Amino acid sequence: MKKTLLILLLAAAALTAVAREYADSAVWQGMNLKLDLGMPVLTLAQSGGRVMNYEAALNVRLVNxxxxxxxLGYGQADCSAAGGAFFGRGGYGRVGLDLSALKKSSKDYLLLVGLRLGTAVQGCDLQTVRVTDPYWQRYTVRDYPHFVRADVWGEIVLGVQVKVYKSFHMGWYARMRFLFTRKEDGKPTAWYIPGYGYRQDSAFGINYYVGWKF
Amino acid sequence: MRKHFPIWLLVLCLLAACDQQTTVCLQTEAVRCRVVFSCDSLVQTADTAYIGTFTVVDSLTVQGLGSDSVLYANSKAVSSISLPLRKDTVATAFCLRLNDATDTLTIRHTNNEYYVSLACGCFVFHQVDTALSRTGLVQKVEVLNTAVENVEQDNLRLYVHFR
Structure with a gap:
């Protein structure tokens, strides 16, 4: 944990130095580091504590x-349902581009539209998966331990960013996600995908973040 | 913020409803071997009474061999039946009573586990290898479709005759 914190602080210091160096450039106009506060709370609340998700983002401002x-983020899910129990945890990343949707660009507020390509890799366990045979009165369970699952998806995002105080800003993103990877027929798969949501063809997500301008 | 509270509450409710969907099984688990009745004119002999192109059984009782539960109890005007195959063995036998005659239908099959979802668990689909009867009530068993899955399709055709 201390090492991670140290790496993050060093990275922030390096980014600040780079941002200062190019501060007067007409193209490069700095960076924003954002920490998502909304999704961890929302996923915890909606899943009843079964899902946790943490995320940070970095963007650079080009020609304003x-x-x-x-x-980048990390997520984990632990859920028991009638058909079995799932435990999965892993990291995810998204890359993409936002464009300012306002005709006149402002330093204090932004309306952003953009696209993302996301991928998540996680280690999963499926336990006590139910196999019922009501007529023959046979009830058995199966375990599918330690399998790795990778998924890829695309996103359309709409976001708002508002200056709160000096370099400190807040905002939100609404995201419509479309899953590109399909599960293999009959094979065990992940119930939850970190950074995407529940395994469905499409999913809606919201981030509420606080950020710092460099 | 207070003005927007109902909107956020609605969003949260919608997302919670989405979460519920992922833990409730919405697929049917009815994996049944569907058997249709027919009569085979090729095996008709002088002392055998067939009922023409009859494909409906007047009275039918079906029970799995080794089970206490009756699948069809003196059912009337039956043209097809759906039989649950065993998931733990590769042969399933059923006792058939058609009108006043009885026979045992044995279906040999393989079992394939099919993971559906966390809500539904595993289904077991089957591949029918062979099917045969013990006495002469069922003259011939024809395998129409080897795959027994959770979709309605005819798997076997039983050619029956009544003396």
Whole structure:
């Protein structure tokens, strides 16, 4: 944990130095580091404590209109249902681009539209998967331990960013996600995909974040 | 913020409803071997009474061999039946009573586990290898479709005759 914190602080210091160096450039206009506060609370609340998700994002401001973005996160899910129990945990990342949707760009507020390509890799366990045979009165369970699952998806995002105080800003993203990877017929798969949501063809997500401008 | 509270509450409710969907099984688990009745004119002999192109059984009782539960109890005007195959063995036998005659239908099959979802668990689908009867009531068993899954399709055709 201490090592991670140290790496993050060093990375922030390096980014600040880079941002200062290019501060006067007409193209490069700095960076935003964002920490998602909304999704951890929302996923915890809606899943009844079964799902946790943490996320941070970094974007750069180019010509005050284009925002290449990278988002990294970690998620884990632990759920028991009638058909079995799932435990999965793993990391995810998204890359993409936001564009300022306002005609006149402002330093204090932004309306952003963009696209993302996301991928998640997680280790999963499926336990006590139910196999019922009501007529013949046979009830058995199966375990599918330690399998790795990778998924890829695309997102359309709409976001707002508002300056709160000096370099400190807040905002939200609404995301429509479309899963590109399909599960193999009859094979065990992940119930929850970190950074995407429950395994469905499409999913809706919201981030509420706080950020710092460099 | 207070003004927008109902909207956030609605969003949360919608997302919670989505979460519920992922833990409730919405698929049917009825994996049954569907058997249709027919009569085979090729095996008709002088002392055998067939009922023409008859494909409906007047009275039918079906029970799995080794089970206490009756699948069809003196059912009337039956043209097809759906039989649950065993998931733990590769042969399933059923005792058939058609009108006043009895026979045992044995279906040999393989079992394939099919993971559906966390809500539904595993289904077991089957591949029918062979099917045969013990006495002469069922003259011939024809395998129409070897795959027994959770979709309605005819798997076997029983050619029956009544003396």
């Amino acid at each position: 209109r284009i925002y290449p973005t990278i988002e």
